[in-house]
Amino acid sequence: MPKVFGTDGVRGLANREVTAELALDLSVAAARVILDRGDVRPSRERPLAVVGRDPRISGQILEHAVVAGLASAGVDVLRLRVVPTPGVAFLTEALDADLGVVISASHNPMPDNGIKFLARGGHKLDDAVEAQIEELLGSSWDAPIGADVGRVRPYERPVEEYVDHLLSTLDRPLAGLKVVVDCANGAASEAAPMALRAAGADVVVIGAEPDGLNINEGCGSTFLAPLQAAVVAHGADAGIALDGDADRCLAVDHEGNDVDGDQLLAILALDLSEAGNLVDETVVATVMSNLGFVQAIEAAGLRVRQTRVGDRYVLEEMRAGGFVLGGEQSGHVIMSQYATTGDGILTALHVLQRMVATGKDLQSLASVVTRLPQVLVNVTGVDKDRTDDPVLAEAVAAEERALAGRGRVLLRPSGTEPLVRVMVEAPTDDTAREVADRLADVVRERLALP
Known part of the structure; x- marks a missing residue:
């Protein structure tokens, strides 16, 4: 079978x-x-x-x-x-x-x-x-x-009980913050606004009219443009973008700039470390995390453990080492003190709480991570089980040698879709794009389906 x-x-x-x-x-x-x-x-x-x-x-x-x-x-x-x-x-x-x-x-x-x-x-x-x-x-x-x-x-009352749990994890109210939340017309359309309002925030809600057909359609964490526009239009302090099942979130600062999962993870890592609650001063992330995230964590005197892509592997490493914080660039953030899986609403509440506690805006908090330009190319119509092809491996090695430590290359077969992802980080957008395109061509040539 x-x-x-x-x-x-x-x-x-x-x-x-x-x-x-x-x-x-x-x-x-x-x-x-x-x-x-x-x-x-x-x-x-x-x-x-x-x-x-x-x-x-x-x-x-x-x-x-x-x-x-x-x-x-x-x-x-x-x-x-x-x-x-x-x-x-x-x-x-x-x-x-x-x-x-x-x-x-x-x-x-x-x-x-x-x-x-x-x-x-x-x-x-x-x-x-x-x-x-x-x-x-x-x-x-x-x-x-x-x-x-x-x-x-x-x-x-499953939603109400879940929201009560989320609120019990907070130390202070979010009074004074104006937040736009995009619920992706998904599972959090009731829970997210309820939680944010109960926490004390002034909340503007978009993408919260699910009809069974519009989930993730031009909204949520996979399409930030409506949230970015709404944050600017409403003069909000921040925007929160959830995905269809709300196990991940991305954010937008007051100027409409995106804040990715790496930056959210860094914000929470520093918060936990300052409170003395970051076990072994270690954060668990995946190999897809931006090199800028790793550099920022290490510059703060903390450590990063990297795993295969997938929040299940992050969770396994966290459980094995007793670590309390882990996540992915995509916005899966796991706070194991309070949750057994990625939780977008929980992540949002604690990032917003960090804003209140420090008096800093989200842009300032996120600036701890200087992201290297990153290009991701999804190559479809190929055999994703043959990424160990020797010619392809040599092409990757050659590009890594040319980057000389100023970037990196990652080839990864998708675990949920029939494609291979080519990810390249480099000093400039143009360099990253050129390397990614060259490698994508090799993937198409070497892994083409019969």
């Missing part, structure tokens, strides 16, 4: 690749795995799962399939309905559920959707557990009957 799970659960074109049939089979297999492993609270008559989704229209189909699969396998299910991914993770832990399920394709376009499973405690499943689920797909088994099938019921 081909591999089903990618770097962030199962993701693809809804009703074509991610079908109701697949959702049903996956949820049955996941239930069987937690039962076989004994990952169920002994005090319970049956295992308990929570299921949440983003508002894209296909989520309704997949939610019903997932719930049916879990209940048919003897699992009780609480339906959270539309709630951010980190909200599902929080409630998985808070309700001591044996399994959490998120139905979302995050920042992907509306036609896509995905399914992600969370272990007890709200953590993403290990690769080994996902492999076990894949092995059980489609296999026969003795399904429970009669009174042994699971019960399904809606869970009341």
